[in-house]
Amino acid sequence: MSPPAVVLDNGILEVTFSYPGGIVTGIRYNDIDNLLEVLNDELNRGYWDLVWNAPGSTGTRGIFDVIQGTSFNVIVENEDQVEISFTRTWDSSLEGKLVPLNIDKRFVMLRGSSGFYTYSIYEHLEEWPGFNLGETRIAFKLRKDKFHYMAIADNRQRYMPLPDDRVPPRGQPLAYPEAVLLVNPVEPDFKGEVDDKYQYSCDNKDINVHGWICTDPPVGFWHITPSAEFRTGGPQKQNLTSHVGPTTLSVFVSAHYSGEDLVPKFNAGEAWKKVFGPVFVYCNSAFDGDDPLSLWDDAKMQMSVETESWPYSFPASDDFPKSDQRGNVSGRLLVQDEYISDDYISASGAYVGLAPPGDAGSWQRECKDYQFWTSADEDGYFSITAVRAGDYNLYAWVPGFIGDYRYDVVVNITPGFDIDMGDLVYEPPRNGPTLWEIGIPDRSAAEFYVPDPNPKYINKLYLDQPDRFRQYGLWERYAELYPDGDLVYTVGSSDYTKDWFFVQVTRKKDNNTYQGSTWQIKFELDDVNQSSTYKLRVAIASANLSELQVRINDPSTNRPLFSSGLIGRDNSIARHGIHGLYWLFNVDVPGARLVSGDNTIFLTQPRSTSPFQGIMYDYIRFEGPPDSTTSKKETSRLLEK
DSSP states (O other), X not given: OOOOEEEEEOSSEEEEEETTXXXXXXXXXXXXXXXXXXXXXXXXXXXXXXXXXXXXXXXXXXXXXXXXXXXXXXXXXXXXXXXXXXXXXXXXXXXXXXXXXXXXXXXXXXXXXXXXXXXXXXXXXXXXXXXXXXXEEEEEEBOTXXXXXXXXXXXXXXXXXXXXXXXXXXXXXXXXXXXXXXXXXXXXGGTTBEEOGGGGOEEGGGOSEEEEEEETTEEEEEEEOSOOTTXXXXXXXXXXXXXXXXXXXXXXXXXXXXXXXXXXXXXXXXXXXXXXXXXXXXXXXXXXXXXXXXXXXXXXXXXXXXXXXXXXXXXXXXXXXXXXXXXXXXXXEEEXXXXXXXXXXXOTXXXXXXXXXXXTTXXXXXXXXXXXXXXXXXXXXXXXXEEESEEEEEEEEOTTSOSOEEEEEEEEEOTTOEEEEEEEEXXXXXXXXXXXXXXXXXXXXXXXXXOOOXXXXXXXXXXXXXXXXXXXXXXXXXXXXXXXXOOEEETTTOOHHHHSBXXXXXXXXXXXXXXXXXXEEEEEESSOOTTSEEEEEEEEEEEXXXXXXXXXXXXXXXXXXXXXXXXXXXXTTTTTOSOOSOEEEXXXXXXXXXXXXXXXXXXEEXXXXXXXXXXXXXXXXXXXXXXXXXXXXXXXXXXXX
């Protein structure tokens, strides 16, 4: 006898759920009886899950929980829509056994829609014990005999290995379990490639649609996320998407590329409620004879439809505000830097957002509530729409400039109101004229030298495209390129695109231990003002269990001029990211430490217990004192080079 089940069917697709757990056990579509992996247990096909831990615990790991409801209800049922709910309610008898949350999983099917929507409401009551939430997401595991082609962007799509290829003896684990060398794959074309799910991560701002294609019959399965308001960490936070399985994910909370800073920690006495989603699970198909890969283009068009429909009008929960219950904010952001221009500079391409009140830049570590982001146009104008009611700070950062902007007055969003902020002016950190600079201030290390991968460890997808940093094992190339000493960069003759390695990593020694590294920046000063203070600005795109020490002209001094202390748990090196959390250090350099003529800045990263400790620099700038004779025009010329 089959276990009880709940079925949604609109004549286009049929979705089956466990009862009362609310696990998606089957999706029937286009003559395929089940798109989900029939070889898996029914509870391991389509589900919401989370990772949690007790209050006071540290780290990012915890108890893995596939969320199963204990009660089922039909919320809406009419000729246009069905919305169903699977709830799990917490009480004190469950303390230590289940995360102290009430969870309401919702699924919505509309008439004429080739897919279904899902969202969840998580609630923590004030009187309940605290907890940490390491991760929460939706996962779908598709049939490996059907879905072989994965697409996450126009330039990031390919035929993928089978999950069987990752298991010994077909696969050989590398430096960590997620990375596997395919030594004897079922499909010989994959032999010699590396498979690693982190090679397919994306920034939140770019995770709009991704999924898989079956070529026979031509069917696509896609996750479409029309808004990132419910994701944590802002637009540059990176998350997993789709990977070998075939698996496709919608990740809402995670510590990937950030570490424990992005683990929300809830205290006893702290009430909290959040709606994750809705996201759209979209199925499409092509006629026999049509190119199955065209399903990607159709999925992108559907993504545009969903985005333009946000916020959706159909979710029945009062916790999801509709369009007339939200507000809008617009304005213009300008930059004022007197060493570049006497006039205001348009903040072209600036990321402008509303997030919970905090310090400038706090949004990148904010992980409990909602954030709303947009990009300014070339003149600095921005519009943030469909913002939930509440109090926010307005934040921004501007490509081409260091630091973070925050509008100091709290912005109160009320339903149905538009707020025009007018002209806002960001004054980035600046003490004096630019004497020299390395890199581009864009919170990424992508402009620096990224080497070719070891031919033994390639992913063919990334051989001829900008995301070459996603290749496995690039950290090992540093010692190969610099076998006899560390990197030396000479201002005026070196080229940061060729001569500045994209990450300052440890160096492996013969006895399987590691040592730190010291990079040098050599530069000339014609005339030093010994009584003034110069400024070294170091913007960091990612740090992992590392430390930045700065010394001037004498590398042997025990005490550095500056030390960051231990910073970062991004793990971006191992996970093929080119950025993680952003850091900005502003170091005062007394003129008495400098000399007229040749000078050297020594950047030391001494922490060295693993190959994955290191620093990805974003941008380095050396400024003269405020009374320097270097003209604004000369500074502008240097910045344009």
